[in-house]
Amino acid sequence: MRAWLYTKAGRNLATAMVLNPSARRPPTPLPADRLLVRVTHMSPNPADYKLPELGHAVSVIMMRSFSATPGMDYAGIVEEVGRSVNSSPSSSSSSSTGTTYKPGDTVFGHIEQTPFGTLAEYIQPAPTSAVPFPSSSISATDASTLGTTAQTAYQALVPFVRAGAGDEVFINGGSGGVGTYAIQIAARVLGCVVTTSCSSHNASLCTSLGATTVLDYTTTDISAALRARGQVFRVVVDAVGSSPADLYKAADDYMLPDGAFVQVGAEFSPSNLCATASRALLPSILGGGKRAWKFVKMAQKYDDCVHLAQWMQEGKIRAVIDGDIFPFEDAPKAFEKLKTKHTKGNLVVKVSD
Numbered sequence: 001m002r003a004w005l006y007t008k009a010g011r012n013l014a015t016a017m018v019l020n021p022s023a024r025r026p027p028t029p030l031p032a033d034r035l036l037v038r039v040t041h042m043s044p045n046p047a048d049y050k051l052p053e054l055g056h057a058v059s060v061i062m063m064r065s066f067s068a069t070p071g072m073d074y075a076g077i078v079e080e081v082g083r084s085v086n087s088s089p090s091s092s093s094s095s096s097t098g099t100t101y102k103p104g105d106t107v108f109g110h111i112e113q114t115p116f117g118t119l120a121e122y123i124q125p126a127p128t129s130a131v132p133f134p135s136s137s138i139s140a141t142d143a144s145t146l147g148t149t150a151q152t153a154y155q156a157l158v159p160f161v162r163a164g165a166g167d168e169v170f171i172n173g174g175s176g177g178v179g180t181y182a183i184q185i186a187a188r189v190l191g192c193v194v195t196t197s198c199s200s201h202n203a204s205l206c207t208s209l210g211a212t213t214v215l216d217y218t219t220t221d222i223s224a225a226l227r228a229r230g231q232v233f234r235v236v237v238d239a240v241g242s243s244p245a246d247l248y249k250a251a252d253d254y255m256l257p258d259g260a261f262v263q264v265g266a267e268f269s270p271s272n273l274c275a276t277a278s279r280a281l282l283p284s285i286l287g288g289g290k291r292a293w294k295f296v297k298m299a300q301k302y303d304d305c306v307h308l309a310q311w312m313q314e315g316k317i318r319a320v321i322d323g324d325i326f327p328f329e330d331a332p333k334a335f336e337k338l339k340t341k342h343t344k345g346n347l348v349v350k351v352s353d
Contacts, residue, residue, distance in 0.1 A: 001122050002328065003069045003120030003121065004018070004332075005018055005020050005068065006018070007067045011053055013048070013052050013053055014332040015332070017070070017119075017331070017332050019329065023069070026122060030124065032082045033082050033126065034124040035080070035081055035085060035101060035125055035127060035130050036079045036124055037078055037079065037107060037122065037124070037130060040077060041351060042073060042075075042144055042349050043074075043144045043145045043149075043346050043348050044073075044119075044334050044335055044347055045073060046338065049338070049339065068114070068115040069115065069117040069118075070119050072111050072113060072117065072148060073144055073146075074108065074110075074125075076106070078104065078105040078106075080103060081102065085101055086101060097127050101130070106132065107125075108143035108147065109130050111125050111129050119351070128302045129302075131306060134309050137313055138309060138313055142318070142319035145319045145345075145348065147305075149176075149178045151305065152298040153182035153185050156178075156262045156296045157186055157235065158190070160235045160260040160294075164190070166191060166192065166193060167193070167235065168192065168193045168195070168233045169192045169193070169194050169234065169237065170194075170195045170226060170254075171194060171211075172236065172240050173239035173240040173265065174206040176343060176345070177343065178239040179196065179198070179239045180209055180345045180346075181317060182237050183206060184209050185317060186237075187210025188210050188316045188317065193212050194210055195212065195214075195215065195233075196211045196213070196215070197217045198216070198217065199216060199217065199218050200216045200219070202344060209320070217244075221244075223246050223254075226251075226254040227253040229254055231253065231254060231255060231256055232254065233254055233255045234255070235260050235261075236255060237264060238261065238262065239264050242265075248263075249288070249289045251291045252289055252290045255291045259292070260292045260294055261291050261294070262296055263295050263296070264295075264298070279293050321346055321347070321348055325348045325349070326347065326349045328349060328351050334348075
């Protein structure tokens, strides 16, 4: 099969990847509890390059392989079904999703980082990571973006807001992959009043997605602007993680006392890791924030994906894709663009027909 592989990523995964036209396929015969899926589209995310760029030794330990294919999000077509996948839910090897799979089904989802990532023609997801399209009205291009960014937004919002109550929510970084989905879920699904931050260039996009107020971080002191509103926000979703530096401490003045500050973004740098640790551990008596701080590490959840796909089918959320779909041969360019940290929404690579 065709696959993009890397051995030593160094500081730039994009330049380390090599297109192998005859890469080894996932294990055969197909494990009983897995599906064989031909990937048609994948969407790269920062996590795809952060692990490989931590160093070769770390990558080998985590991947248990000297070479690997990046990518966790995908949309594709089922080609083979493991013999125990469609067994009864009471079986220990069953998917427990209640879904019966057959070759030809179109599915999407998020897989964990393995040597056989989604930037390849074939993967072997567990059924819990292979969610059927609810209808043909959803394209594979759009579905491929739901796995990480949309699920992250879902898990950062749904447990913490009161659906239909008109809660005020601030989303830091509204024009990125997580942010574009978070605005829509908060405003159009949960009925929240949304304030977000982005550059003036992306303000109209965020407004079109449902944001009521847009703060331009290039010209506005975000923390000061939020403080001026008073204690009105029930939830903050911080999809940036490092800027502004005082965003969490300032939440004492702009969040409700029982609100939740939810961080979903963080860079693997000493300064950012220290800042995140300070938010998590520094007590208010020593200068830390008083509001509840939570770090959400997205986990693949079948039911969350079902909800997201249903909302997409109903037109409540849509994929925001930055520019054209990348041909498979140009996949490194997608990672180069992703690393600029100025991507509007998501990126998509077409892997196969």
